[in-house]
Amino acid sequence: MNINTKDIIAPENAGTLHGLFCERIKRTPHSLAYMHYDTDKCTWKHLSWYQIGIECNRWISALHKEGLSKGDRIAIWTSNRPEWIMMDQAAQSLGLVVVPIYSNDRAANAAYILKNSGAKVLLIEQEEQWTRLLALPEMLRSLSRVISLNTNAGDRTETCLCDITKWLCESSQAAPDLSVKPDDLATIVYTSGTTGHPKGVMLTHRNILWNAYSSMQNVTVFREDLFLSFLPLSHMLERTIGYYLPVMAGAAVAFARSIPDLPEDLLAIRPTILVSVPRIYERIYSRIRASLGEKSPLAGKIFRLAAKLGWNRHEYLQHRLPWSPAMLFWPVFDRLIAKKIRAGLGGRLRLSVVGGASLCAEIAKIFIGFGVQLLHGYGLTETSPVISVNLLENNHPEGVGVPLQDMEVKIGAKSELLVRGPGLMLGYWNNPEATAKVIDRNGWLHTGDKGELQNGRIHITGRIKEIIVMSNGEKVPPADIESALSMDPLIEQALVMGDGKPYLTALIVLNEDSERQLASDLHIDADDPNLLENRKLQEYVLNKVSSMMNSFPGYAVIRRIAMVHESWTVENGLMTPTLKLKRQSILKHHCEDICTLYD
Numbered sequence: 120m121n122i123n124t125k126d127i128i129a130p131e132n133a134g135t136l137h138g139l140f141c142e143r144i145k146r147t148p149h150s151l152a153y154m155h156y157d158t159d160k161c162t163w164k165h166l167s168w169y170q171i172g173i174e175c176n177r178w179i180s181a182l183h184k185e186g187l188s189k190g191d192r193i194a195i196w197t198s199n200r201p202e203w204i205m206m207d208q209a210a211q212s213l214g215l216v217v218v219p220i221y222s223n224d225r226a227a228n229a230a231y232i233l234k235n236s237g238a239k240v241l242l243i244e245q246e247e248q249w250t251r252l253l254a255l256p257e258m259l260r261s262l263s264r265v266i267s268l269n270t271n272a273g274d275r276t277e278t279c280l281c282d283i284t285k286w287l288c289e290s291s292q293a294a295p296d297l298s299v300k301p302d303d304l305a306t307i308v309y310t311s312g313t314t315g316h317p318k319g320v321m322l323t324h325r326n327i328l329w330n331a332y333s334s335m336q337n338v339t340v341f342r343e344d345l346f347l348s349f350l351p352l353s354h355m356l357e358r359t360i361g362y363y364l365p366v367m368a369g370a371a372v373a374f375a376r377s378i379p380d381l382p383e384d385l386l387a388i389r390p391t392i393l394v395s396v397p398r399i400y401e402r403i404y405s406r407i408r409a410s411l412g413e414k415s416p417l418a419g420k421i422f423r424l425a426a427k428l429g430w431n432r433h434e435y436l437q438h439r440l441p442w443s444p445a446m447l448f449w450p451v452f453d454r455l456i457a458k459k460i461r462a463g464l465g466g467r468l469r470l471s472v473v474g475g476a477s478l479c480a481e482i483a484k485i486f487i488g489f490g491v492q493l494l495h496g497y498g499l500t501e502t503s504p505v506i507s508v509n510l511l512e513n514n515h516p517e518g519v520g521v522p523l524q525d526m527e528v529k530i531g532a533k534s535e536l537l538v539r540g541p542g543l544m545l546g547y548w549n550n551p552e553a554t555a556k557v558i559d560r561n562g563w564l565h566t567g568d569k570g571e572l573q574n575g576r577i578h579i580t581g582r583i584k585e586i587i588v589m590s591n592g593e594k595v596p597p598a599d600i601e602s603a604l605s606m607d608p609l610i611e612q613a614l615v616m617g618d619g620k621p622y623l624t625a626l627i628v629l630n631e632d633s634e635r636q637l638a639s640d641l642h643i644d645a646d647d648p649n650l651l652e653n654r655k656l657q658e659y660v661l662n663k664v665s666s667m668m669n670s671f672p673g674y675a676v677i678r679r680i681a682m683v684h685e686s687w688t689v690e691n692g693l694m695t696p697t698l699k700l701k702r703q704s705i706l707k708h709h710c711e712d713i714c715t716l717y718d
Contacts, residue, residue, distance in 0.1 A: 245268075346390060681712040
């Protein structure tokens with residue numbers, strides 16, 4: 120059987136995002152399109168392109184009856200699931216503008232997005248979401264209909280809430296074509312900024328189609344590929360690369376149950392392509408190191424030898440290193456270590472695109488050396504989102520790859536990376552002042568990232584604004600230190616501080632399992648509510664932190680730490696949905712702890 124079928128729908132053949140969907144149904148109606156887990160039957164269900172098309176027609180008919188006009192906004196506030204696709208396609212077919220909301224977002228943030236966008240229809244997963252929104256009635260005045268996927272929601276016309284079964288039409292007759300154009304607004308995506316209210320990025324059908332198509336000129340996707348979708352569809356990395364791109368290529372998508380279930384879903388689905396953020400691989404690496412810590416020193420030595428040999432072999436295959444006799448031992452190391460790591464990712468992973476944040480090159484090299492093809496990429500919501508990605512045949516994990524075709528890149532003042540191309544947003548919704556700040560009069564988007572261009576590849580060297588300037592004038596990029604600290608299995612999360620101060624400090628969240636084991640090793644009561652204030656524990660963790668600072672300049676020394684119990688998560692508002700720390704929110708949340716560090 121041919122397992123490398125290329126069947127890419129070009130943007131000019133699709134026209135619009137719904138045109139792309141219809142063309143895919145016409146080309147491969149009986150091929151697998153989507154998989155999702157049926158919790159009632161405890162099994163994975165399959166939908167062909169023809170079946171998803173029939174269901175979408177029902178959604179189009181129901182949405183058409185709401186009497187909306189072209190350009191009106193509808194919002195989707197659910198987890199990744201087939202209904203997300205159906206609502207999106209129904210809206211795109213009618214010329215409506217889709218406003219996605221992160222499924223676990225706080226009610227206040229969701230309400231702000233609804234009000235700012237003026238959304239008229241909202242799809243939710245549970246009635247409980249609507250109950251939380253009702254506490255903020257002044258933010259919901261534009262809504263005329265709320266549809267709940269919970270079929271027990273009932274029919275509450277006084278609050279415009281109804282369940283999905285009553286809302287969907289029995290007829291599957293699609294609504295008339297409203298002649299949606301490629302340059303029409305397709306979506307408003309609110310950026311998960313680390314400070315302040317999110318801004319609504321306006322993207323057209325052409326923006327997104329170009330980005331998906333251009334991405335496949337750098338990385339080939341086949342019709343037989345299977346994606347595992349777990350990053351939120353409310354963000355453009357997953358939406359463009361994990362949703363529209365598979366439609367364009369004819370590949371199938373399986374919706375993961377949840378992040379905690381991801382290890383099991385990887386084994387059950389056995390994907391060939393994974394769209395991920397660095398945090399996933401950082402956690403896997405942390406577990407590997409924790410496991411090695413429980414074994415003999417010989418096991419750790421063998422692992423390090425395997426990692427080094429695997430990377431050297433990769434460099435040889437990439438024609439950057441000569442062959443070495445040591446490579447004859449690779450089949451042994453592959454069987455003992457590398458194959459087991461690949462098996463944990465399903466055993467069939469052909470490539471994994473990693474974006475949303477910077478992945479430590481050391482971690483990337485280990486996975487790549489073990490045969491997991493991690494392709495580090497770079498992009499922004501404002502660019503639909505991909506700007507660059509590494510290539511399978513030219514994979515340099517120290518950088519973020521080569522720009523997509525037709526994407527212009529240059530280095531501006533203060534080493535800022537500037538980009539310009541067909542994926543560039545129309546601007547921020549109802550915010551021309553913010554738009555003017557990031558897009559100059561020549562059409563260049565100012566990314567806010569510091570970068571370098573080396574042999575046509577982009578290297579991100581830091582954020583212009585995320586630099587700690589100490590009272591002695593020394594400048595320290597906190598992300599580099601935080602990444603180094605988080606590589607230790609003991610440390611779950613870290614945030615470095617010291618702006619305007621004479622020395623650096625850090626907030627530390629310990630890994631729960633490692634914390635209990637350490638308490639036992641230090642003969643401390645692990646159940647003591649004041650465990651983190653224990654002087655012996657604090658001295659141990661500070662010494663460990665200090666030992667990991669050897670590769671940094673002498674002035675970049677963390678002199679004091681504060682350990683905190685609560686992890687920083689999306690749910691408590693201290694992390695963005697793409698798993699970036701909200702620095703200012705964390706500093707405000709822990710202001711009392713921080714004050715003690717500079718007494």
